[in-house]
Amino acid sequence: MPTKTPSGPRCAALVGPYLSGxxxxxxxxxxxxxAIPRKGSVKDGNTVGDGSPAARARKTSVxxxxxxxxxMGEAWTFxxxxxxxxxxxxxxxALMVADAAIVVCEPVPExxxxxxxxxxxxxxxxxxxxxxxxxxxxxxxxxxEVMEALQAVSTRPLxxxxxxxxxxxxxxxxxxxxxxxxxxxxxxxxxxxxxxxxAAADQExxxxxxxxxxxxxxxxxxxxxxxxxxxxxxxxxxxxxxxTLGDDRLVPVLLGxxxxxxxxxxxxxxxxxxVPEASVAAARVGLGEAGEPTxxxxxTVYAAHTGKQSLVRxxxxxxxDGATLSDGSASARxxxxxxxxxxxxxxxxxxETGEVLSFSRLEGxxxxxxxSPSGKAPAGxxxxxxxxxxxxxxxxxxxxxxxxxxxxxxxxxxxxxDPSLHVEHSPDTNELLLWGxxxxxxxxxxDCLKTQYxxxxxxxxxxxxxxxxxxxxxxxxxxxxxxxxxxxxxxxxKVEIKPLPRGGGFGFEEKIVGGAIPRNFIxxxxxxxxxxxxxxPLGFPVVDAHVTLFDGQFHDVDSSDMAFKTAxxxxxxxxMPKCDxxxxxxxxxxxxxxxxxxxxxxxxxxxxxxxxxxxxxxxxGWPGWDQVGAYxxxxxxxxxxxxxxxxxxxxxxxxxxxxxxxxxxxKLADRVxxxxxxxxxxxxxx
Numbered sequence: 001m002p003t004k005t006p007s008g009p010r011c012a013a014l015v016g017p018y019l020s021g022x023x024x025x026x027x028x029x030x031x032x033x034x035a036i037p038r039k040g041s042v043k044d045g046n047t048v049g050d051g052s053p054a055a056r057a058r059k060t061s062v063x064x065x066x067x068x069x070x071x072m073g074e075a076w077t078f079x080x081x082x083x084x085x086x087x088x089x090x091x092x093x094a095l096m097v098a099d100a101a102i103v104v105c106e107p108v109p110e111x112x113x114x115x116x117x118x119x120x121x122x123x124x125x126x127x128x129x130x131x132x133x134x135x136x137x138x139x140x141x142x143x144x145e146v147m148e149a150l151q152a153v154s155t156r157p158l159x160x161x162x163x164x165x166x167x168x169x170x171x172x173x174x175x176x177x178x179x180x181x182x183x184x185x186x187x188x189x190x191x192x193x194x195x196x197x198x199a200a201a202d203q204e205x206x207x208x209x210x211x212x213x214x215x216x217x218x219x220x221x222x223x224x225x226x227x228x229x230x231x232x233x234x235x236x237x238x239x240x241x242x243x244t245l246g247d248d249r250l251v252p253v254l255l256g257x258x259x260x261x262x263x264x265x266x267x268x269x270x271x272x273x274x275v276p277e278a279s280v281a282a283a284r285v286g287l288g289e290a291g292e293p294t295x296x297x298x299x300t301v302y303a304a305h306t307g308k309q310s311l312v313r314x315x316x317x318x319x320x321d322g323a324t325l326s327d328g329s330a331s332a333r334x335x336x337x338x339x340x341x342x343x344x345x346x347x348x349x350x351x352e353t354g355e356v357l358s359f360s361r362l363e364g365x366x367x368x369x370x371x372s373p374s375g376k377a378p379a380g381x382x383x384x385x386x387x388x389x390x391x392x393x394x395x396x397x398x399x400x401x402x403x404x405x406x407x408x409x410x411x412x413x414x415x416x417x418d419p420s421l422h423v424e425h426s427p428d429t430n431e432l433l434l435w436g437x438x439x440x441x442x443x444x445x446x447d448c449l450k451t452q453y454x455x456x457x458x459x460x461x462x463x464x465x466x467x468x469x470x471x472x473x474x475x476x477x478x479x480x481x482x483x484x485x486x487x488x489x490x491x492x493x494k495v496e497i498k499p500l501p502r503g504g505g506f507g508f509e510e511k512i513v514g515g516a517i518p519r520n521f522i523x524x525x526x527x528x529x530x531x532x533x534x535x536x537p538l539g540f541p542v543v544d545a546h547v548t549l550f551d552g553q554f555h556d557v558d559s560s561d562m563a564f565k566t567a568x569x570x571x572x573x574x575x576m577p578k579c580d581x582x583x584x585x586x587x588x589x590x591x592x593x594x595x596x597x598x599x600x601x602x603x604x605x606x607x608x609x610x611x612x613x614x615x616x617x618x619x620x621g622w623p624g625w626d627q628v629g630a631y632x633x634x635x636x637x638x639x640x641x642x643x644x645x646x647x648x649x650x651x652x653x654x655x656x657x658x659x660x661x662x663x664x665x666x667k668l669a670d671r672v673x674x675x676x677x678x679x680x681x682x683x684x685x686x
Contacts, residue, residue: 007277009075009354011313013094016104017114017650018083021134023049023061025104025258026080032264033076035069035341048342049080053451054444062087062444063418064094064299066311066340066356071268077340077356085117085650086438089420090299092121092385093367096285097298097313097356100245100275101129102267104258107136109149113595113649116153120622123155125385126284128245128276130252132267136164136171137185137257147253155623158251159214161241161270162263163207165200174255174263175200177208178237185262215240218249238273246276278354282315286380287370293319294372295351297365302413304452310362311340312371317353326375327365335361367419387419389655390435391641394442395463397432399456410453414445421445428465428541438641464635466672467584467661468536469544473498476575479553480567489560491567492553493517493525497575500544502661506533507546517552517564524561525549528568537577539676543584543661547572583672585664586634591627592644593619594652599626601647609636631659 014022026049027039040046045056049065061082068077079098081091095101101122105115122129133146143164151158165182166172173184175196182200183191196204212232216222219240225232244250254270256263279289287294299311319325324333338345338358351357362371368384370377398407411423411434422435436442442459449455475496482489500507508526517525529547536542552567590611594602599616606613606628614629632640637656644652664672 004273007074007272009077009352009356010099010271010275010278011077011079011097011281011354011356012271012275013079013081013091013098013101014104015081015091015095015101015118016083017106017111018060020083020104020106021258022083022104023047023065023080025102025132025134025264026065026067026078028258028261028264029078029268030067030069030341032261032268033069033071035067048344051343054447057447058440058444060084062090062440063301064090064311065342066358067342068339068356069341072272074272075355076271079356084438084440085645085653086436086441087420088117088437089387089418091118093298095121095127096125096385097281097296098127099278099281100271101127102271103129103131103251104134105131105150107133107138107143107146109145111649112146112149112153114651115150116595116625117651119154119156123248126248128248130245130254130270130274131158132263133253133255134258136255137260137262143255150253152624154251156249156251157214157217158253159211160207161211161252162255162266163200163203164255165197165203171255174266175204176266177204177211178234178241180204180208183266185257185260187260187262189261190265191262212237214250215244218244242274245274246280278313278315281313285315286382287315287378288380289316291316291378292372292374293317293323294370294378295319295325295359297359297362297367297369297371300367300417302417302452306360308361308363310359310365310367312351312357312359314351314353314355314357317351317355319351321349323373325362325365325371325373327369327371328375328377330364331375332362332365334359366416388437388653390420390422391437391654392439392442392638393433393435393462394446394459395429395431395461396434396446396457396459399458403455406453407449407455407457410449410455413453414448418445426462426465429463431462433462434459438645461638464672465586466540466664466676467543467586468538468540468581469502469542469584469661470497470499470576470579470581472578472580474575474578476571476578478567478571478574480563480570483558488555488558489563489566490555490558491521491560491563493549493564493567493571494551495525495529495568495571495575496548496550497572497579498546498548499579500546502544504544504546506530506543508549509546510549512549512551517549517554518559521554521559521561521564522549524564525568528565528570529572531565532569532572532576537581538583538673539680540583542576542581545579583664583669584661586658587631587660587662588634588637588656589659590630590632590637590640590654590656592630592652592654593622593625593627594644594648596624596626598648598652599628602628602644602652605640605643605647606630606632609633609640611636632656634658 030036031039055062065080079094162174164171164174175182182194182196184194216226294315295312297310301309321337337348415421477494479492510522533542611630611632616626616628619625619627
């Protein structure tokens, strides 16, 4: 490779599907660069990445892990990111501050589809990225097949940087297509330079020609040389690789096996020479080189002993420890800075341009905030990616009612750490709902409440907010009379109860004439009616009904607001069962996004869940993807995301919103009302 001017601190993110080996690759990178004396393993739970209790217990990444090191005199921070789609928000926010992404995948063509959403995000935000095909030492498909599968899910052209060689299915080394040198893998050591094997010569020549032809698509001079059968210099090829990677126009593909340190040093050299400086990433997010010191928060963590920690990328330094920074709405004094190697922290006094550090005690500062001494946002600053909409919920409550306030505070911090979590109180079911991106996402959040906040929490599937209405109009007379010494209670009302069109809500009016009921008692009647409607004859809130108070009687001494409120409720309790009550089920409008090959599966899923397919069309901006629209009962949506991901290799997703209520009758309605009555009986008994 050509000589290189030293770069400032840079940041690369390790991304890819679950089990692709990102955390193992991080261990190898840190070991190769001397940041750690020996490698840990995911199996043994002693890796630098996956340092939290939740990650260790599940043996998989559930949050971003940062580790800083140096290679050939240059500073690097590697961000190990979760592979599960349920933690996509962690991935997206970290990618926003990275200079480049290393997309780690296995040499399995069938799993290439899992990278489609990731490639889409990288290209939408013009984030330079290269691919590292991991686990290349095992028997499996040819690299050509893997490349074809990867290209099918990438809108950017992929170009192979190496070709492997070996005997049979065993790969023992590679040929670098730019330098045309052959290297033999040596476990735990740098690869050994050897003579180019004769068996690999033809493959190397063909692959190198393909590399140059793809580069020539972006460089007129290279194209002219190709047309004139002139061989470009190695320096030309390296320069064009660096330019096309930095512009996110071409995706280099390298090979290796992180567990055995194969290809890792070559990966580091490619990063060192070809990944752009931090200033390029700063410009990508809308920050110029001029101006005051600036940093951006991409992750917030509440640690048990150190309090709030904010992971930041320093876009422009220096920033001294103790400096006061602002995002324009809140200001905070930095209470300490640290360079990270997983859970290990090394204090620093000053943050330089390009560094990734932990800033302590930035109270009031949220993830995504751009910080500077003045707090003035740069004119071209781009919007921070919005957290994905919630897909699955669990109703939660503190096991000890005395911990309710403590639970509220803990949930607030959880959402600050992970904005893809969402907490709400359901006014329909009176439940506290914790929303997330999947089963594991919610399980990790609940584990955090237990381990970090010492909170025992009870969780269960949320209730479906059924309603009920009526299909028949009636008139009802009710009298409340009680005599118990002194003033008694007396109220007499006559009401008409009738249904309203769907979506009509509730209406109340009075048509009292001749002073049959004094006007000051009429609001009490309405209050009694409304109170009853919170739970109708089937056990659910009543909607789309209209009540008219048209007659009644009163007593000069014994009538009161309370008496007329009671009479209003009594009229409803006696009249509503005669109105042909019917259960109403909430129906949601759902838009499901999947690769086209899975569209028929999605249609079957909708049908088996009592859904109504509204149609499907190509998804805008997603080549090879469809968007299926449907109406789906809310009762069928609880585990929809689980089945959808299972059927689509984890890439399917959906958005949803409540649309309307529809009548539910038959055995299913009977089961719903029976369950509601049983729950009421248990509550009364307790």
